[in-house]
Amino acid sequence: MANDKKDVLQQVDDSVRRQGKTLIRSARYGSLGTLDPADGSPFVTRVSLATSMDGSPVFLISRLSGHFRNLEADTRCSLLVGEPGKGDPLAHPRLTIVGTAECISSDVAREHVKQRYLRRHPKAELYADFPDFAFWKFKITRASLNGGFGKAYAFKSSDLVTSLEGVESLADAEAGAVAHMNSDHSDAVDRYAAKVGAKLNGWSLSTLDPEGLDLTHGDQIARLWFDAPLASAQDLRPVLVALAKTD
Structure with a gap:
């Protein structure tokens, strides 16, 4: 029997890739979903965001928080970005990103991410260096863009992550x-x-x-x-x- 299910996904082109990247680059915050190791339940919270130079989201969280403990147990997570705007919030573009999160341990990498983050969130300077806080980098595996009614796209990591080859300095x-x-x-x-x-x-x-x-x-x-x-x-x-x- 033929599969009559309609494919709602549209073709990804450069303009759609830019829309997805813009949603990430311009996000001040997002909804982070992690997994509770006690029973596997989804656990969603709001986090403030910046980006690393390659466009991967980064966030600063405390070891005292539930989502920090969840990520230590299971790095799989998802992130929703996109401002609702006026009117129907479902009519505005939003991007759901799926992947894993990595705690940034290198002093050099942490300092660079920290400076980028603080230029976006200057008040975080009050606690960014507290010993119970750490920066995490979201490593994108795939993503789903809902650009409004009837505008759905599936992204690969390469659609959203910017190559740094040749521009490392x-x-x-x-x-x-x-x-x-x-x-x-x-x-x-x-x-x-x-x-x-x-x-x-x-x-x-x-x-x-x-x-x-x-x-x-x-x-x-x-x-x-x-x-x-x-x-x-x-x-x-x-x-x-x-x-x-x-x-």
Whole structure:
């Protein structure tokens, strides 16, 4: 008997990949689902988010929390991101990510993630270095994008994770570049924000990656994509200069 079940999934193209990546890069928080080792029950909580340079979500949680203990027992987890917006919350795009979480133990990796996280959540500086807190990186296995009614897509990890091949040194240059732009070129940062429709001035550059940059203004986050991914860390400066020019 033929399978008459309709396939509701649509084809993933570059514009859909960018939509999924934007939902992750611009998320300030998400709903984290873990598994309770006592009986395997799902356990869902809200966590504040940032991203590593490759676009993987990162979060900071306390060892005293239930989800920390759950992840120590079983690293499998899921994460929901996407702002509800006005009106029917089911009409707005959201992304469910499935994978595992890894506690960041390397001092170098932790410091880089910490700085990216604190530029997104500056109040977390009060407790980020407490001994009972740790950063975790979400390792994406697959994801499901619901872009609104009738818009469903299935992603592989490669659809959402950005390759860092050839731009490995960008991580070393990021903090200095961000500080320089915010202190000496705040007008350029505001022009970056204006390019993605922001109306206010006073934006700050938060993070950089090979495909674009993230800006913050209080609780607001704006994502600006480069026309093409950086081929090397040396390409960053000319790209930032070109983006600062008015159209």
